[in-house]
Amino acid sequence: MDYYFKSLKKFTFIFLFFYILGCSHQVTISEDSYVIKNISIIDPINGLQSTKSVIITDNIITKIIDNDNELIANNNTIIDASGKYLIPGLWDAHIHFSFDTDLAPYMPGLFLAHGVTSVRDTGGPIDLVVKMKDSSLMDPLNNPNVYIAGPLIDGTPNVYNNSSPSFPLLSIENNDIIDIESNVLGIVDREVDLLKAYEMLTENQFLAIMRIAKKANLKVTGHIPLSMTLFSAIDSGLNGIEHLRNFALSIASNSDELYRERIELLKNPDDLPGSDLRSLIHSKQRMKALDSIDYDKFEEASNLLASKNVWQTPTLFLYRNSAQKIFKDLSFINELNKLPNQIKQKWIKEIADTDTIIDKNSLRYSKWLEEATGKLHKKNVPFMAGTDTPIGYLIPGRSLHIELEVMVESGFSNLEAIKSATINPAKFFELEKKEGRIKDGYKADLVILNSNPLDNISNTQDIYGVIKNGEFLSRESLDSLMYKN
Numbered sequence: 001m002d003y004y005f006k007s008l009k010k011f012t013f014i015f016l017f018f019y020i021l022g023c024s025h026q027v028t029i030s031e032d033s034y035v036i037k038n039i040s041i042i043d044p045i046n047g048l049q050s051t052k053s054v055i056i057t058d059n060i061i062t063k064i065i066d067n068d069n070e071l072i073a074n075n076n077t078i079i080d081a082s083g084k085y086l087i088p089g090l091w092d093a094h095i096h097f098s099f100d101t102d103l104a105p106y107m108p109g110l111f112l113a114h115g116v117t118s119v120r121d122t123g124g125p126i127d128l129v130v131k132m133k134d135s136s137l138m139d140p141l142n143n144p145n146v147y148i149a150g151p152l153i154d155g156t157p158n159v160y161n162n163s164s165p166s167f168p169l170l171s172i173e174n175n176d177i178i179d180i181e182s183n184v185l186g187i188v189d190r191e192v193d194l195l196k197a198y199e200m201l202t203e204n205q206f207l208a209i210m211r212i213a214k215k216a217n218l219k220v221t222g223h224i225p226l227s228m229t230l231f232s233a234i235d236s237g238l239n240g241i242e243h244l245r246n247f248a249l250s251i252a253s254n255s256d257e258l259y260r261e262r263i264e265l266l267k268n269p270d271d272l273p274g275s276d277l278r279s280l281i282h283s284k285q286r287m288k289a290l291d292s293i294d295y296d297k298f299e300e301a302s303n304l305l306a307s308k309n310v311w312q313t314p315t316l317f318l319y320r321n322s323a324q325k326i327f328k329d330l331s332f333i334n335e336l337n338k339l340p341n342q343i344k345q346k347w348i349k350e351i352a353d354t355d356t357i358i359d360k361n362s363l364r365y366s367k368w369l370e371e372a373t374g375k376l377h378k379k380n381v382p383f384m385a386g387t388d389t390p391i392g393y394l395i396p397g398r399s400l401h402i403e404l405e406v407m408v409e410s411g412f413s414n415l416e417a418i419k420s421a422t423i424n425p426a427k428f429f430e431l432e433k434k435e436g437r438i439k440d441g442y443k444a445d446l447v448i449l450n451s452n453p454l455d456n457i458s459n460t461q462d463i464y465g466v467i468k469n470g471e472f473l474s475r476e477s478l479d480s481l482m483y484k485n
């Protein structure tokens with residue numbers, strides 16, 4: 001990838017103390033720093049603080065001072081950010097670099113161009129995701145920080161088995177516990193940052209993953225395996241659930257009956273491929289579950305998820321987009337100009353080939369996910385913003401901002417939505433003491449906005465510049481990371 005952009009010239013200045021009118025203003029001035037002046041800071045924990053100067057040395061926020069302090073060094077690089085707002089660099093906590101290998105090389109640029117400075121890859125072939133992570137470690141200015149799960153760890157038949165372009169090879173199939181042990185240890189050896197458990201696992205296979213993860217000190221996220229319930233998966237130590245997948249099946253008044261039916265279906269008498277077997281089970285059970293949600297069980301599940309700190313990444317826009325077919329709107333299609341031409345043409349063709357019929361069940365399910373997200377959030381269940389890009393025609397980077405809008409519609413305050421894309425994913429990876437805030441000593445991955453996202457969450461899209469690893473990328477540099485078709 002040959003992305004290239006100009007960073008502002010950096011200058012050197014020195015350490016001094018400065019006094020004004022008997023009131024001492026200690027001003028830290030270090031070598032090779034940026035000073036962002038006159039900016040309003042939005043720290044995810046402390047909220048809004050106006051007219052500050054933020055000093056960045058190397059890739060760290062070294063000091064935040066009141067604006068009335070004067071910096072007397074001559075050679076500092078000053079960004080006058082009057083009227084602007086600073087938020088931490090954003091995370092997309094659910095992406096797949098390997099869903100479309102033609103798009104993968106362009107994804108890092110698209111993320112940075114949209115202020116997404118960290119991503120959590122939730123499933124793909126180990127060699128490809130390790131390569132994306134290594135590129136990021138070697139060239140942190142041109143890549144978001146990349147955290148990887150390795151492949152989806154699935155049972156048999158596995159769902160993402162390369163049977164069609166909609167089901168590329170994202171997973172590994174495991175027939176038994178011996179398979180699980182050798183495969184998962186192999187994944188752990190490649191220094192992944194988490195593990196992802198998938199839907200077709202047996203309970204014993206799932207438990208084996210949890211044991212290995214515990215020893216390796218790795219968190220496990222995933223879809224609740226169809227062979228289990230939400231309650232048994234959480235009791236076994238599952239740390240995160242993606243898309244609230246199979247949540248509804250466990251909190252319906254008929255959940256025991258659904259469970260028995262599922263176990264029979266999982267015997268797969270017709271020898272269906274994994275993706276078909278999974279769809280069959282979802283189509284037989286999902287709406288039955290929604291018809292009979294038991295709100296006492298919902299409450300019980302919420303309390304369990306909150307007390308065990310089980311992270312939710314609901315990917316709400318993925319479902320809304322596919323249910324309402326928003327991708328067919330002209331305004332949606334115009335955004336595809338940001339993609340390389342061959343990808344854009346492919347997506348436009350696929351979208352044109354899709355009918356306009358709205359499926360009532362999909363619509364109902366997507367609305368239910370938004371409602372459930374709002375309720376779980378109220379119960380203090382922890383959330384991260386994630387999108388599943390590039391699945392469902394979701395543009396890397398841009399889709400994260402739309403996810404934040406949907407989270408706000410679902411009951412998050414604007415600041416809570418920002419938390420879900422900054423400090424919360426940092427907490428998931430136990431990085432919250434050094435990333436995800438605007439505070440002395442924190443990593444300088446930041447986004448400068450032209451307008452206040454606490455007034456309107458869509459203002460996270462009004463990006464003036466991004467600071468990645470302590471380097472400023474102007475609007476012009478960010479635009480150069482996207483295509484102009």
Ligand SMILES: [Zn+2]
Pocket residue numbers: 094095096122123388
């Ligand atoms: Zn996914």
